[in-house]
Amino acid sequence: MKFTIKHEIKGRLRVHLPMKRLSFREADTLEYYLSNFAEIRQAKVYERTADAVVTFACDRERIIGILKDFSFDKVKVPEKVFECSGRELAAEYYDKLVTTVILHYGKRLVLPVSVRRLWVMAKSIKYAWRGIKTLKNKKLQVELLDAMAITAAVHTGDFNTASSVMFLLKIGDILEDWTHKRSVDDLARRMSLNIDKVWLLTEDGEVMIDSSDVKCGDKVVVRVGNMIPFDGEVAIGEAMVNQASMTGESVAVHKGIGMSVFAGTVVEDGELTISVTQTEGSGRFDKIVKMIEESEKLKSSLESKAERLADKLVPYTLLASGLTWLVSRNVTKAVSVLMVDYSCALKMAMPISVLSAIKEASEYDITVKGGRFLEAVAEADTIVLDKTGTLTKAQPTVVRVVSFDGESEDELLRQAACLEEHFPHSVARAVVEAAQKKDLLHDELHTKVEYIVAHGIASEIDGEKAVIGSYHFVFEDEGVEIPEDKKSLFEELPDEYSHLYFAKNGRLAACILIEDPMREEVKAVVEELRTQGFEHIVMMTGDSERTARKIATEAGITEYYAEVLPEDKAGYIERAKAEGRKVIMVGDGINDSPALSASDAGIAISEGAEIARQIADITISSSNLESIATLREISMLLMKRIKFNYRTIVGFNTALIGLGVAGILPPATSAMLHNGSTVALGLKSMTNLLPEDKNESRL
């Protein structure tokens, strides 16, 4: 495609496409095309001006070549990219912001004074009403102050001040709304992109296929801990389904044959075969967005403490205004105190700070569901880490299979894999992968999988009862026996591996030795977390004491708990919270979900089980644990920035009030200084929190 170069420096190019503007689709297509080249570091497409900015790390000719090769018809873009682009949303809010600004300044040029006054009066009623409504809560909230300031300004005939206060408040509202929409969108994007494989029920049994290949009427099997990928009707089975993301109701609902189930809800217990009624591309993304928006979690997260900081000021301002009146007996002066409105500055600076922190976090593949959780991360003194999948690599590997019943190792592995493939846990995945590597194909041998969270699986193979799972589950719960002649073999099982026991008909058939190497960065991250002020760094695992001890020593963690059940993890967190500690929980699997929701901020590893991601407040990419430290750093810097903003706004504006009351500054100057400082702080709050060089080295 032909294009013109608008601006060029080394490593950065801005080009203009030969059209007036691009549609959202076209812009997404171009951006998708460009960002797929490894040599392009960043590509940004402006749909409104049909411009594209490319930063690159190769020679210029290559980039020109790439751009020349581009054509809208040639590029094949997955539908998901459009569904999740967020471009339209950004454009909508950008438009809203610019329009508000233009309207505010433009109407001074166009409309006569009298009309403007009527306009201001009409608009002020809305704010007055908002203020009155807050009185119902029996709390002094900023909205009341806003209402008083605006009403007072209108009454004293100071229409300009009333108008500019309302203008700043409106900008703050738009930004706040944007922050919210954006974080919901980011989250939904993650969630909708992550469900990619589903179990399709065919005549020959279950097959794993890409969710994009599913058609209406297909039968899809969903098991415990997994998200229902499509809207549909239950064809076979019964289950308890958690629809919290949809209804806000945290108690699971029973679903039986013929009942409707919804995309994005999670099977908590049981197993369902669903006849799909609606596949992807039919607004699934929007649905997820709606679900999340409606969930209680986000609603309350808007009420973050930082965002309500301004409330604290209300009584003081009222008091100051009253005092001024008592001392000076001058209504105008008393009103002028109300007029230097702290709240609009705070209202603008706070959402901008939070928005930009959430955006910055997303650059490190961290998705935060709301500003409240950044606050929790910053204040936390205890961090609980799950071992499997968090401290260790998400992919444990099978080292060896030790046979106890004389069957060949391969045969045992095949049977174990057959059971384990239905279990959304990394150890289970390891067994399946080991079988695949050895080309041990299997037909579904067993009957229905009974599922027992955290312990293992029970089922039947060729009429024999088969169980697979931890020591606790296999030997203590199921009462499996070790063959007499193999006792010594059992004693000699090497300690450094995790053991997975496989038993048939109540007798131990095999022990699968699993190695789960620790991530290389763990030690450094633990150290960093300690310097970041975490007093308790705790490791928890369902594994045996010796495996836990080994990993904990390697990681430099002194506090660890082995053979922990899911309820106990949550219990520990509850106890810590009762002691007045703030707790972060990091986990990946379904057996973490009670703990994740019990903690102040639950962090899920994004490749873990679906339910963890839904319950979690924050998700991080599994590729690097350092993002936990990065998250903490961003959160702490954000809190620092918020405090700085708060102090600056309060200090500066109090000075303005003082100077105004003393008569040193004329009202016009103080209004200008007030607005100017608000905008300046807003702009400053938009900058990245972490220094740039750090950013580069981490990427």
Add this chain to the structure above:
Amino acid sequence: MKLKGIGLFALGTLFGLEGIKLLSSKDAKKVYAKCTAGVLRAKDSVVTQVTTLQENCTDIYEEAKAINAERAVKDAEAEVSEEE
């Protein structure tokens, strides 16, 4: 004076009878729609202008950063050669 009053009254009555009809007629609505479309176009072009301005500002900012980076490199080189 009296005449003027009567004239105004007559005009007012006339407007009341016919003017409202005129203002809400189909043709009038077309005029309103055109005006509104004009306003929307004007708004749109202003938003585009703002975007262009933003793009240019980013260009300038990036270029400024590049200049400073180059200077820093030169300074560092100069220091190294002085040390030698």
